[in-house]
Amino acid sequence: MEFDAESFRLLADSSSNGWLVHDAKSKSILWANRTACEEFGYTVEELRSLKAHHMSSQDPRYRRSMGTAWLQAAVVYGSNKRLWKYANRDGDEFMTDAVATLVTLPGTGADDDGPADVILVEFRVLHEADVVPDSSKWVEDSLDRLMLHTSSGMMLLDRDYRVEDVSPFAAKLLGSSVEEMLGQRLDELADIDTPLDDMFIVAEMSKPDGAVTVRMKVSSDSGEVRWLAGILDNVVLDGSCIRVLTVRDISSKVEWERRNAYQEKNLQYMSRYNAMGDMAMILAHDLGQPIAAATNYLDGVRRRLRVSHRESEDLEYGLGQARSQLERVSDIVTSVKKYVRRIENVSTVVDLNDAVEESLYFVRLRAEDKGVEVITDLCAGRPTIVGESVLIGQVIINICVNAIDEIALPTTEEKYMVVSTEMTDDAASVVVRDRGRGMSRAPADMLAAGAFSSKSDGSGIGLVICEHIVQRHGGNITYESNDPRGTAVRISFPLSSP
Incomplete structure (x- = not known):
């Protein structure tokens, strides 16, 4: 059987989870399945015209800017999971366990001439039976726990790289609190591998769709060091450009790189150390051939010099062959010197x-x-x-x-x-x-x-x-x-x- 568009729609509408399809660039809603429409109380056409703040909780933790950053993190990393609280047509709020996934659809770009990126948000409504009585604290703790294992911290920055908004998980990664980070420049919170005023970063972030990768080192008062990898993107939303930084903890990766570099250096040392033994054998074994040949040629020249009839051609030939053999000795010695260095260099x-x-x-x-x-x-x-x-x-x-x-x-x-x-x-x-x-x-x-x-x-x-x-x-x-x-x-x- 052929799996056509109608078959896909029937399959999606049969899912007990809600599906929202967002445009990867504008973040606007393109389509929703039946479950999503029923939960929100809107038709697909009505959902398309809604803005994020019309369908999200009024709780500051689920404000529009953080929703945009959440979706952008899915664009950057391919997938992003978190708890998110929506609001339906009547204003009633409901908590969901949601996963945003980047999907490339063929033949859906401008004028149907190429593929287009969309974000599929699949959510499961968490009913009262799924939530403990102290829902506010449970949500905060669960959010941190989920993001620690499956997602990223998110920060919104202005054009001077000052923090306008930050997720609790991102604040935790930088060893601070949301309140302490607001208004601070990014390079005041961590040591960044490339300065923010570097010409490359300035040029890239001046583009509407610019994006750069940074690595940050965060040191705590106790001396603990944490390494973060961040992707800074310009995101155009409703005609305005915001900067979203998604960060992940890569301390274990950096530690692995450090150990690997040490092991590589040690292997190179051991390789040169072992090579010295090989070269000693080469010197003892292989230099004997050209040296003996050169000695024979020189002995022949000396014998000819003792006789009265000196044939210049024979002398030149003997001296030339001796020189050739000695040059061979020189090549071997030079090769030995190079060989005990890093092999790649020679x-x-x-x-x-x-x-x-x-x-x-x-x-x-x-x-x-x-x-x-x-x-x-x-x-x-x-x-x-x-x-x-x-x-x-x-x-x-x-x-x-x-x-x-x-x-x-x-x-x-x-x-x-x-x-x-x-x-x-x-x-x-x-x-x-x-x-x-x-x-x-x-x-x-x-x-x-x-x-x-x-x-x-x-x-x-x-x-x-x-x-x-x-x-x-x-x-x-x-x-x-x-x-x-x-x-x-x-x-x-x-x-x-x-």
């Missing part, structure tokens, strides 16, 4: 293909000495990741060197390795494959724990360093069997955002 966008190409320069030097061929297969596109390029390069070099040492063994017949890059929807990977002995001697999940090393003098510590680095970049290393034999090491990182 991360950049890295093209994984470029990182592989740069690393393979040093890998091929080691491969040539061992008689190993290096085959590359880089994916199309730009597999970009966020990280520290030097550290990522060190991981690639370390994994490749381990593969080279395995391939160089006499038992390995096929003297080549394949280094490829792959890209999926959310990850970029470097895969290093060899045709060596494979992983039959140690489970894959124990490799990075230092339980496996193919070298007679190896400790597996390089794999531990690699895994720490990759994990700090949000990635992982997996070890798989290569078909038909050997090992495939996959280094994966999250793809960077475009």
Whole structure:
């Protein structure tokens, strides 16, 4: 069955609760269901022409300004609940438990060309059986209790931000009374995070529909501190503009933010502290390769200088290679210094293909000495990741060197390795494959724990360093069997955002 407008009207008229639909901007009544019309003694057409003070109690606690602030709080927060006392056609007053809810109706805006916001007020009449004999005090206590859990304190301010009206709950939040607050400026009652004469607030509140968010700190005489979040709105009503401030207690939220900030700071400290241990291993493990290579090149230059026929090209080549290796040492040391700081400050966008190409320069030097061929297969596109390029390069070099040492063994017949890059929807990977002995001697999940090393003098510590680095970049290393034999090491990182 189709649920049309007539079906909705029948459903609403069947409700035992009264429904009042207000325009979100003007707060005027647009529609009412049968129960509401019967309680007020007016038809829908008559209710539309009424003002708030015609249908509310004469009790100062239910004056028109507070009703407007109550409805505006529903506009701000989506829903607002409180006790409200109405008056019917005969002047008889009745107490209700009412909930105001912001609702967006499709196709009801100007000229039916777009959605419009309305406020649905659903109320339940509280009869004598629902109210204790001392109704005045019960209403006040219940109002405070209900607003404490489900709603907000409300204040009406003039253009100089002086309090014209305030709900008892708002006064309680600010540690004062209604009488003491009247006539005082808002910044005299609490410390506001943004001064009221700030250019942004002045500009925003000069607009008819302006609204700003403020955070206030309230200190009591006993030293207790309470934090309030407030939304200050300009509300146009009957051609005049009033300022409504709705406030809520966010002390627990601020305390959580403070603790979270402390924990975050402590985690950063512990991260740097642990990183120092990682870096010490990197310095001991990875600096040895370029330093040894530079020493070999310099020894070669020295030997050539001893002979009479000095080939300048050979000398320049040797010195250039030594310089390149020492620059690599410098890059590693610089990366270590950065790495023990906040990781976010040193991360950049890295093209994984470029990182592989740069690393393979040093890998091929080691491969040539061992008689190993290096085959590359880089994916199309730009597999970009966020990280520290030097550290990522060190991981690639370390994994490749381990593969080279395995391939160089006499038992390995096929003297080549394949280094490829792959890209999926959310990850970029470097895969290093060899045709060596494979992983039959140690489970894959124990490799990075230092339980496996193919070298007679190896400790597996390089794999531990690699895994720490990759994990700090949000990635992982997996070890798989290569078909038909050997090992495939996959280094994966999250793809960077475009």
